[in-house]
Amino acid sequence: MSPDPENLLGDWERRVREQTELTTELSRRMQEAEASETSPDGEVHLTVDHTGSLSGLQLTDRAMHLPADDLAHLILNSSRRAQARMAQQMAEVARTLYGSGSPTTALIADAYRSQFPAAAGEEGERR
Secondary structure: OOOOHHHHHHHHHHHHHHHHHHHHHHHHHHHHOEEEEEOOOOOEEEEEEOOOOEEEEEEOOOHHHOOHHHHHHHHHHHHHHHHHHHHHHHHHHHHHHHOOOOHHHHHHHHHHHHHOOOOOOOHHHOO
16 A cells, blocks of 8 residues: 555655754854853953854953053954854754754754864863
């Protein structure tokens, strides 16, 4: 006995609807995601959005008295740490929606991790 075409079509429509809902929720969560980082001594506090772009920057008065090269170094390192944190957050969002063993989770986690890798030796500096 062959499967009923209407049941097959109904199952297919249900799967498409579920995947559309998951994708919409993933997109919403990704758009809302932010990651913040503060430099080790607190001179710089910044936030990046889901693309890793700087979306907020606060400098203390002490930061304004640093040599320009030192301040630039603090901003760049803090930004890289925030981006690496964003990569972790995006992997967690995907795991929550699709599960740990999902190819979609692996794709998203790998894409963010390769774009925003954690810098060696900076793990202990996170705040």
